[in-house]
Amino acid sequence: MQADHAAARSDPEHPEPDPILEPSAPLAPQRFVTEPSGLRVVVLISGGGSNLAALLAAPQPEQYPVHIVAVGADRHSATGLELARQAGVPTFVERVSDHPDRASWDRALTEVTAGFEPDLVVSAGFLKLVGPQFLARFPGRYINTHNTLLPAFPGMHGPADALAYGVKITGATLFVVDDGVDTGPILAQVAVPVLDDDSEETLTERIKQAERAQLVEQVSLMARHGWTIQGRRAFTS
Numbered sequence: 223m224q225a226d227h228a229a230a231r232s233d234p235e236h237p238e239p240d241p242i243l244e245p246s247a248p249l250a251p252q253r254f255v256t257e258p259s260g261l262r263v264v265v266l267i268s269g270g271g272s273n274l275a276a277l278l279a280a281p282q283p284e285q286y287p288v289h290i291v292a293v294g295a296d297r298h299s300a301t302g303l304e305l306a307r308q309a310g311v312p313t314f315v316e317r318v319s320d321h322p323d324r325a326s327w328d329r330a331l332t333e334v335t336a337g338f339e340p341d342l343v344v345s346a347g348f349l350k351l352v353g354p355q356f357l358a359r360f361p362g363r364y365i366n367t368h369n370t371l372l373p374a375f376p377g378m379h380g381p382a383d384a385l386a387y388g389v390k391i392t393g394a395t396l397f398v399v400d401d402g403v404d405t406g407p408i409l410a411q412v413a414v415p416v417l418d419d420d421s422e423e424t425l426t427e428r429i430k431q432a433e434r435a436q437l438v439e440q441v442s443l444m445a446r447h448g449w450t451i452q453g454r455r456a457f458t459s
């Protein structure tokens with residue numbers, strides 16, 4: 223039976239369906255629900271942590287609050303760690319260079335993060351690609367905020383790339399991380415104009431303002447309503 227099936231698929235008269243042009247059965251939606259006691263969130267950072275600061279400062283309702291239970295970084299120089307300490311939030315640092323290889327770093331990052339039992343992990347300027355162990359431990363529960371309108375300008379230099387290309391509109395994208403680089407299902411996007419006299423610095427700062435507001439709003443929606451991932455599509459309602 224198995225062999226017949228394989229033979230039929232390799233038969234040029236019965237080609238495999240193109241998954242984009244001829245989608246087969248729709249993928250079952252994955253639903254993530256939250257408890258009224260709130261959403262436990264670990265935030266990962268590498269730098270100043272202005273997105274983290276916005277999450278820490280957001281007013282919280284009695285039901286479905288967002289609890290930042292820990293902040294992690296890949297480097298001691300991440301100045302956002304100090305914001306967490308000042309807010310009384312536990313911090314940790316997991317450096318790649320303290321491990322024999324990337325897989326061992328990935329395992330250690332996974333274990334220390336999982337120790338805080340998060341419902342959601344938010345990467346906010348975390349400049350490391352996580353590996354398969356991390357993604358397998360937090361499936362559908364690891365999100366990243368990126369400073370362009372994906373799929374345009376992925377990677378580490380989004381605003382500079384957008385400016386160099388000459389686009390008139392860019393923005394920020396919140397997405398569920400997968401095993402690619404900035405390729406996961408998109409939860410939300412906000413558009414930001416590129417002005418004629420923008421430098422990389424002015425554009426980066428305008429994007430960051432919109433990005434922070436989007437992140438706070440979307441994480442709050444995730445706490446209140448949960449979220450859904452269906453194939454390439456993701457929703458916070």
Ligand SMILES: Nc1nc2c(c(=O)[nH]1)N[C@@H](CN(C=O)c1ccc(C(=O)N[C@@H](CCC(=O)O)C(=O)O)cc1)CN2
Nearest residue numbers: 345348349350351352366368377400401402403404405
């Ligand atoms: N598996 C994934 N991990 C992460 C993603 C992702 O899409 N898939 N997004 C990031 C954040 N990110 C952009 O938003 C990003 C982070 C890091 C890199 C990268 O190439 N990093 C290098 C090291 C750079 C350095 O340390 O200076 C690396 O990881 O070796 C690209 C994009 C969160 N994680």
Ligand SMILES: NCC(=O)N[C@@H]1O[C@H](COP(=O)([O-])[O-])[C@@H](O)[C@H]1O
Nearest residue numbers: 269270271272273347367368369377
């Ligand atoms: N692709 C990775 C990347 O460039 N991420 C960007 O780093 C900034 C972190 O700012 P913050 O430390 O002030 O929150 C954010 O704008 C985020 O989109």
